[in-house]
Amino acid sequence: MDKFIVHGGRALEGSIQVSGAKNAVLPIMAAALLTDEEVVVRNVPDLRDVRTMAAVLGELGMTVDFDGDAVRIKASDESCCTAPYELVSTMRASICVLGPLLAKRGAARVSMPGGCVLGVRPIDLHIKGLSSLGAQLEVRRGYVEASQVRLRGAEVFLGSTFGSTVLGTANVLMAAVLAEGRTVIENAAMEPELDDLARFLIAMGARIQGTGTHRLVIEGVKELHGCDYSVIPDRIEAGTFLIAGALVGRQVDVIGAEPDHMMAFLHIMNTAGVSVERIGSTLRVKAGNKFLPTDISTHSFPGFPTDLQAQTMVLMTLADGISIVTERIYPDRFIHVAELNRLGAEIRKEGNQAIVHGVEALSGAQVMASDLRASAALVLAGLVADGETEIHRVYHIDRGYEGIDRKLNALGARIERI
Numbered sequence: 001m002d003k004f005i006v007h008g009g010r011a012l013e014g015s016i017q018v019s020g021a022k023n024a025v026l027p028i029m030a031a032a033l034l035t036d037e038e039v040v041v042r043n044v045p046d047l048r049d050v051r052t053m054a055a056v057l058g059e060l061g062m063t064v065d066f067d068g069d070a071v072r073i074k075a076s077d078e079s080c081c082t083a084p085y086e087l088v089s090t091m092r093a094s095i096c097v098l099g100p101l102l103a104k105r106g107a108a109r110v111s112m113p114g115g116c117v118l119g120v121r122p123i124d125l126h127i128k129g130l131s132s133l134g135a136q137l138e139v140r141r142g143y144v145e146a147s148q149v150r151l152r153g154a155e156v157f158l159g160s161t162f163g164s165t166v167l168g169t170a171n172v173l174m175a176a177v178l179a180e181g182r183t184v185i186e187n188a189a190m191e192p193e194l195d196d197l198a199r200f201l202i203a204m205g206a207r208i209q210g211t212g213t214h215r216l217v218i219e220g221v222k223e224l225h226g227c228d229y230s231v232i233p234d235r236i237e238a239g240t241f242l243i244a245g246a247l248v249g250r251q252v253d254v255i256g257a258e259p260d261h262m263m264a265f266l267h268i269m270n271t272a273g274v275s276v277e278r279i280g281s282t283l284r285v286k287a288g289n290k291f292l293p294t295d296i297s298t299h300s301f302p303g304f305p306t307d308l309q310a311q312t313m314v315l316m317t318l319a320d321g322i323s324i325v326t327e328r329i330y331p332d333r334f335i336h337v338a339e340l341n342r343l344g345a346e347i348r349k350e351g352n353q354a355i356v357h358g359v360e361a362l363s364g365a366q367v368m369a370s371d372l373r374a375s376a377a378l379v380l381a382g383l384v385a386d387g388e389t390e391i392h393r394v395y396h397i398d399r400g401y402e403g404i405d406r407k408l409n410a411l412g413a414r415i416e417r418i
Ligand code: EPU
Pocket: 022, 023, 024, 026, 092, 093, 120, 121, 122, 123, 124, 125, 126, 127, 160, 161, 162, 163, 164, 165, 166, 167, 168, 189, 193, 306, 307, 329, 330, 372, 373, 400
């Protein structure tokens, strides 16, 4: 199993390119199930999760060919509707084949994803939403399944204690585009990745109004056609690089970002005393003086993204005072706290909050990566810590960051993959 050795304290300088958004490309690949024609998706990042989605689609009779940063997907055999446990259990996003399978093939058998280090993560809203459209879904032997389905438009409200649901909205949206009649999704998630999915579906011939808002109105069509589409840049990867630049950057240009997708994060950077200059789609950051303490509270878009919580906490460990992090999407997403404390941080967890007392410096140690974003936080901490930080189980990071070691090393970091 790969591990990273991060040699801390080296200044970063230069330009770093943002890849396509993982959380946009995964549901978009699943949406290829909705047509018989070939779809071409571009700006696809080279990630383990993307390969896993390709394997899931392969199981479902789709031909998936990679060509540089493009992927070509076409149906070749529509007889299998099972997404097996072996694949779904390695990547929760596999659940978003459920809506397209029901809509296009009238049947689906998709393994329940189960919990993960972020918490229980139920799929009740996916099931509720798809049931409203007429799918009689049952959970049997760990699989959610339905057959002989004919979907009809309906009014669907998607809301839980934690707000809307991103992939739940994606599933209902992908089902509704081929359902008979009109569907209204109230309290739809508004994340840019979902907006990207809606635009992709429109490029396939879907009729969707209200994209990028909490209310999506979909007029079902009989069939969809192929298209050629380029996905948006990854705002979480861009944010991660900006934090690297703030921690140890002489001057770092993050190229190809979409700042409009990052307003809440950029606001927090500003509050923390980090100067980020916006030059078109380039964001320029320099390491400054001591960071200011800053409170963050994660919310659905356009609020502060939970997927940047762990990385931003690294800045706070070095701030001049106390910062409070409140996690409102995944109350248990704090496994990185104990690992950052091993590096000398002073963080105390209380319920869904972490209280971060800024310290003078971090020092390298052996740490364990627990999930994708927590791993990124440990890499960031390693860049600024004194000495060597040895990060075990970095396979998590390869799920969602394209060559993070290669990209940061090109700026002057020294991260060894062993
Ligand atoms: N929830 C329910 N019932 C449901 C669905 C969700 O109670 O049926 C709860 C969840 O337990 C959570 C909250 O609602 O507390 C939000 O979950 P959501 O469904 O929005 O998450 P997701 O769609 O499964 C996507 C991203 C996550 C990201 C979240 C929140 C993808 C592939 N995944 O997950 O990304 O954290 O939205 O923005 O798009 C990551 O990239 O590291 C990652 C975890």
